[in-house]
Amino acid sequence: MVRDVFDEKQLSRLFGSLGIGHVRYPTAGSSSMSEAQPFYVNSPYGLVLAHNGNLTNARELREFLDKIAHRHINTDSDSELCLNILADNLQKTGKFRINHEDIFTAIRDLYQQCKGSYACVAMIAGYGIIGFRDPHGIRPLVLGRRSTYAGYDYMLASESVALEALGFTDIEDVNAGEAIIITRGKVLRRRLVEVENLAPCIFEYVYFARQDSIIDGISVYNSRLSMGEALADQVIKTLGPKLDIDVVIPVPDTSRVAALELSKKLNIDYREGFNKNRYVGRTFIMPGQHTRRKNVRRKLNAMALEFNGKNVLLVDDSIVRGTTSKEIIQMARDAGAKKVYFASCAPPIRYPNVYGIDMPTRDELVAHGRNDNQIAETIGADKVIFQDLHDLIESVRRFNPAIHTFDTSVFDGHYVTGDIDEEYLSHLEGFRNEDSKSKADTDSDCVGLHNNFVMP
Numbered sequence: 001m002v003r004d005v006f007d008e009k010q011l012s013r014l015f016g017s018l019g020i021g022h023v024r025y026p027t028a029g030s031s032s033m034s035e036a037q038p039f040y041v042n043s044p045y046g047l048v049l050a051h052n053g054n055l056t057n058a059r060e061l062r063e064f065l066d067k068i069a070h071r072h073i074n075t076d077s078d079s080e081l082c083l084n085i086l087a088d089n090l091q092k093t094g095k096f097r098i099n100h101e102d103i104f105t106a107i108r109d110l111y112q113q114c115k116g117s118y119a120c121v122a123m124i125a126g127y128g129i130i131g132f133r134d135p136h137g138i139r140p141l142v143l144g145r146r147s148t149y150a151g152y153d154y155m156l157a158s159e160s161v162a163l164e165a166l167g168f169t170d171i172e173d174v175n176a177g178e179a180i181i182i183t184r185g186k187v188l189r190r191r192l193v194e195v196e197n198l199a200p201c202i203f204e205y206v207y208f209a210r211q212d213s214i215i216d217g218i219s220v221y222n223s224r225l226s227m228g229e230a231l232a233d234q235v236i237k238t239l240g241p242k243l244d245i246d247v248v249i250p251v252p253d254t255s256r257v258a259a260l261e262l263s264k265k266l267n268i269d270y271r272e273g274f275n276k277n278r279y280v281g282r283t284f285i286m287p288g289q290h291t292r293r294k295n296v297r298r299k300l301n302a303m304a305l306e307f308n309g310k311n312v313l314l315v316d317d318s319i320v321r322g323t324t325s326k327e328i329i330q331m332a333r334d335a336g337a338k339k340v341y342f343a344s345c346a347p348p349i350r351y352p353n354v355y356g357i358d359m360p361t362r363d364e365l366v367a368h369g370r371n372d373n374q375i376a377e378t379i380g381a382d383k384v385i386f387q388d389l390h391d392l393i394e395s396v397r398r399f400n401p402a403i404h405t406f407d408t409s410v411f412d413g414h415y416v417t418g419d420i421d422e423e424y425l426s427h428l429e430g431f432r433n434e435d436s437k438s439k440a441d442t443d444s445d446c447v448g449l450h451n452n453f454v455m456p
Contacts, residue, residue: 017184020123022050035077038123041084044091045098046125051079052158053117053139053356056419059427061085061114082118085110098127100181100188107132107179108192115419117201117355119174121156128183131156135193136416137176138201138355138407140215144168154182159213173216199416202406203357205396206346207254207317217400221257226395227345228261228315231387235266235313235343238385244311245341249273251316251328252300258345259315268313273306273332296327308336318346319379319386320359322366326379333380342381347389348372351413354420354428359410361429 002023022037038050055061055078062081065071069088073080089106090098107130117138121131133141144163146153157163160171174180177193200216201208211221235243247269250259253276263270277299312332319325325342332340348367353359362368367375376384389411397403409415 018123018129020048020050020121020129035075035080037077037079039077039080039083041087044087045127047083047087047090047122048125049079049083049086049120049122051082052119052141053134054078054354055081055114055118056116056354056417056424057114064113078116082110082114082120083122085113086122098124100183103130103181104179104188104190104192111135111177111193115417117417119158128181129154129156130179130181131174132179132192133174133176135177135195136197136199136407137195137216138199138416140200140204140209141174142171142215143174143180144171154187156180159209159215161210161213164212171214197405197416198403199405199407200403201355201357202392202396202408203318203346203353203410206392208357211254211257216403218396218403219399222399223396224254224257224345225261226398227387227392228258229265230391230395231258231315231343231345231385232262232265234388234391235262235341235385238383239341243268244339245313246310247271247273247306248313248315249306249332251314251324252276254317255315255345258317262315262343271306273303273312273335274300274328275303276300296324296331300328300331302331302335304335306335307332310337311339311341312337313341313343315343315345317344318349319344319366319375319384320349321364322375322379325366325381329380339382340380341383341385342376342379343385345387345392347386347392347411348375349410351410352425352428353410354415354424355407355409355417357410362425363429 002021020038038048040048058078058081062073065073065081065084065088069084071084071088073084086106089109090102093102095102116134117136118134119139119141121129123129131141131143133139140158141156142160142163143154143156144160146155146166146168153168155163155166155168156174163171175191176195176198178189178191181188204215205218205220205223206227209215209220211224213220243266245266245268248259248263248266249271250256252274260270314328314332316325329340329342349359349365350362350368352362366378370378372384372386376382389408393406393408396406405416407416
């Protein structure tokens with residue numbers, strides 16, 4: 001936890017009025033300490049960068065930086081590549097001191113070079129802070145300001161809640177293809193790319209973002225209420241109008257809001273059947289099936305009072321590997337449940353995420369190559385109910401109709417950047433499979449959750 005690293009004593013040693021922080025969550029490269037962000041290069045001007053996302057043309061960028069730009073790369077992280085591309089573009093000016101036009105030009109060129117998803121914050125020593133978001137707006141980035149006796153503080157973060165907790169107001173999304181420069185005297189914003197296809201990641205609304213966040217003008221809380229309402233219709237379609245369900249129980253925490261709305265629409269009692277240990281992290285990104293299974297039991301405890309002798313509908317945000325779902329269903333049965341139905345607020349996840357969420361390989365996804373009945377059998381449910389993809393999209397889009405598309409690649413295999421093929425997926429899966437991760441993490445002591453950065 002950040003609070004365990006930066007206590008009051010540590011913070012008192014920090015000097016200056018600019019800063020960048022980053023919570024480690026490796027999606028490309030390993031989770032070793034050497035790849036912890038932010039990354040720094042001394043030349044030119046002293047640059048520091050933190051990156052949320054994943055570059056899909058990392059191999060080409062690495063070759064360019066090595067053979068043409070002659071920049072040495074120390075790690076396997078695509079974030080270090082992004083930093084060095086920016087540094088190379090700035091160095092082309094040949095200036096002793098740069099201005100905002102030089103920075104905007106460097107970022108505009110970066111947009112042409114870097115493919116994939118990237119929400120970035122960077123600091124130029126002695127100059128200021130910059131932030132920019134990829135042309136599809138896949139990963140979130142927001143800007144806020146806070147009034148002080150000396151003027152305004154400005155801050156960029158992945159989610160609005162990080163700003164609100166620190167008293168920042170006037171929070172706005174950084175637009176897709178937009179760059180922001182913050183100096184001591186002014187804030188400059190400029191759209192550098194004409195956005196053809198704004199496509200925020202829909203999985204932020206399903207699971208990753210905190211429910212009190214607002215992303216691209218959409219309340220995560222409201223979108224999850226809407227998901228629950230739509231999922232109730234899917235339950236009726238799957239199980240029929242005469243439901244043999246005694247109680248609706250959410251899998252805490254992200255599915256609570258949706259489960260509450262679902263139970264209301266179905267007119268079935270809502271109960272909290274699982275008690276959560278708040279000190280155990282997310283299980284779907286934990287290394288190794290054995291570790292994940294063990295931590296599900298540590299993370300949740302089923303209360304027999306709510307399960308014994310009942311037909312139970314469990315509601316979760318999604319089903320990824322199925323490891324967690326299988327353990328939870330078994331816990332419900334151990335607590336005395338007669339039947340266990342399992343409803344997912346998301347459609348079946350059948351494809352890997354290539355834009356910054358560390359999901360498993362296709363073969364490790366429980367829905368890959370299986371139909372609903374086979375998935376139910378695999379995880380031990382009497383029936384599994386998935387959200388319809390169209391309903392999921394509309395559950396989010398209804399709160400901002402200006403957004404016409406979302407990145408839904410994990411559900412339908414359609415990658416919005418248009419540069420993902422079988423060769424790329426096979427290469428990516430070579431890094432992501434369990435054996436590769438176990439080998440890479442043998443001597444690692446750095447574990448991450450959300451690739452979230454803040455910058456006061």
